[in-house]
Amino acid sequence: MRKLLIIAGEASGDLHGGNVLLELIKYRPDLEIFGTGGDLIAKAGARLLYRVEDLAVIGFSEVAKRYSYYKGIFDQMVKALDEERPDVVLLVDYPGFNLKLAAEAKKRGIKVIYYVAPQVWAWKKNRIEAIKQTVDELIVLFPFEVDFFQREGVTAHCFGHPLLDVVKPNLDKTSVINKWSLNPEKKYISMLPGSRRNEISKHLPLLFQTAEILNSYQDNLQFIIPLAPTVGNEPIRPFLNNTKADIKIVEGDTYNVVAHSDFALVASGTATLETAILQTPLIVFYKSSLITYIIGKYFLRIKLIGLPNIIAEEELVPENQRFVSPKKMAEDVRVYLNQDEEYSRIKNNLARIKDDLGHPGAYTKTARFIDSIL
Numbered sequence: 001m002r003k004l005l006i007i008a009g010e011a012s013g014d015l016h017g018g019n020v021l022l023e024l025i026k027y028r029p030d031l032e033i034f035g036t037g038g039d040l041i042a043k044a045g046a047r048l049l050y051r052v053e054d055l056a057v058i059g060f061s062e063v064a065k066r067y068s069y070y071k072g073i074f075d076q077m078v079k080a081l082d083e084e085r086p087d088v089v090l091l092v093d094y095p096g097f098n099l100k101l102a103a104e105a106k107k108r109g110i111k112v113i114y115y116v117a118p119q120v121w122a123w124k125k126n127r128i129e130a131i132k133q134t135v136d137e138l139i140v141l142f143p144f145e146v147d148f149f150q151r152e153g154v155t156a157h158c159f160g161h162p163l164l165d166v167v168k169p170n171l172d173k174t175s176v177i178n179k180w181s182l183n184p185e186k187k188y189i190s191m192l193p194g195s196r197r198n199e200i201s202k203h204l205p206l207l208f209q210t211a212e213i214l215n216s217y218q219d220n221l222q223f224i225i226p227l228a229p230t231v232g233n234e235p236i237r238p239f240l241n242n243t244k245a246d247i248k249i250v251e252g253d254t255y256n257v258v259a260h261s262d263f264a265l266v267a268s269g270t271a272t273l274e275t276a277i278l279q280t281p282l283i284v285f286y287k288s289s290l291i292t293y294i295i296g297k298y299f300l301r302i303k304l305i306g307l308p309n310i311i312a313e314e315e316l317v318p319e320n321q322r323f324v325s326p327k328k329m330a331e332d333v334r335v336y337l338n339q340d341e342e343y344s345r346i347k348n349n350l351a352r353i354k355d356d357l358g359h360p361g362a363y364t365k366t367a368r369f370i371d372s373i374l
Contacts, residue, residue, distance in 0.1 A: 002028065002374050005086040006035040006046060007077065007101060009055035009094035011195040012270040014038030016116055016162050016363075017092040021046065023367035028374065034084065036077075049080065055097070056196040070097070078104050085110075088374055091135075092116055099127060102134035113137045113370060117145060117156065119310070128152050137373060139366060142311060143358060159365035161357040163270075167277040169259035176260050180250055186222040187262040187337065189214070190280070191247075192254075193225070194267035200235050202287045203267055209326035210265065210333070211245040217334055223247040224261065226254035263337055265329065266306075273307040276317070276353050281346040283332055284309070285320040308353045316349035 008017040018040020025031055025044055033046040036055060042048055050073055074097060081089075081104060089105045091098035095118035102112045117140040118127050131138060131154055138156045140146060149156040169176075177184050191211065193203035211223045223245055227233060233249050240247060250257050258264055259278040266272045268286040275282045284306030304310050308317050318332060336342050 003086040013092040160362035162362040173260040190261040190264040213330035215245040268305040
């Protein structure tokens with residue numbers, strides 16, 4: 001019996017890793033899978049040693065505060081390499097953790113497949129050498145990454161972007177309105193604060209204040225917060241009890257709600273690309289700690305934070321970083337909602353981004369490739 005260790009540390013990693021494993025077990029129903037993940041990876045039959053909720057964090061200062069905690073998890077995964085002796089290690093994104101584990105697997109002669117390559121083309125190009133030394137097979141999501149890594153001396157495989165397989169609404173707008181008791185006379189603005197606990201705590205005040213300012217400008221707006229699978233609604237309840245804006249929480253129906261929204265405010269991350277695929281105009285925002293912002297902007301020279309913009313290498317959808325204020329966000333949304341020319345410009349840019357992602361079928365093709373390695 002073959003063994004596979006999978007490491008996914010975030011909701012997006014569970015999404016991509018889980019869907020690949022669900023395809024993979026069709027070819028190898030007796031495959032023994034263990035590691036870290038969420039509900040989808042568990043659904044594929046994996047024995048979870050840790051859940052994504054235990055691992056998800058972002059930012060330099062945030063990681064430093066809990067270093068011993070993450071070091072303990074890392075040590076347990078190294079121990080699993082020795083005791084379980086998997087045939088293949090499948091690492092999904094989460095580069096700060098996974099590239100170090102790749103080095104440990106390499107020392108032990110275990111084949112390493114890295115799925116969802118670290119975005120070294122955008123920042124942290126020093127990681128390219130680590131990839132060369134520790135990763136046997138690199139699977140990327142964007143066609144341009146193949147050329148980038150080839151120039152750096154790394155062979156990469158691209159089977160298309162998996163979000164094209166999963167980011168699809170399955171209800172029409174009328175059904176969504178009825179399902180969630182929305183007001184059909186209002187315009188809908190989705191607010192996505194992120195999938196990590198520390199993101200939620202930083203972004204909720206910003207989003208609720210933005211909603212209240214927008215509500216003071218015009219009363220025909222309804223705000224919807226579609227929660228990520230890793231987020232409970234407890235952190236949001238206190239804000240709901242103290243707001244005059246019309247805000248509704250939606251659980252487990254993000255794609256339908258966002259697809260039929262008129263606009264979206266989306267924290268930097270995978271959700272920005274999902275929103276772009278759904279063709280909903282958006283503003284990308286992120287409120288990082290001061291030290292994270294300084295390191296990113298001045299040392300790593302990060303200029304763009306939204307995946308749609310990073311892919312396009314230009315700001316096709318508006319961004320607000322670090323010093324973003326609720327008033328600025330509200331004014332920007334007001335412009336796009338009420339000026340047809342600006343709204344159409346973003347819609348056209350989103351269509352261009354979606355075309356650049358290729359064709360569906362990525363999960364099946366990726367699973368077949370991993371099966372060939374096994």
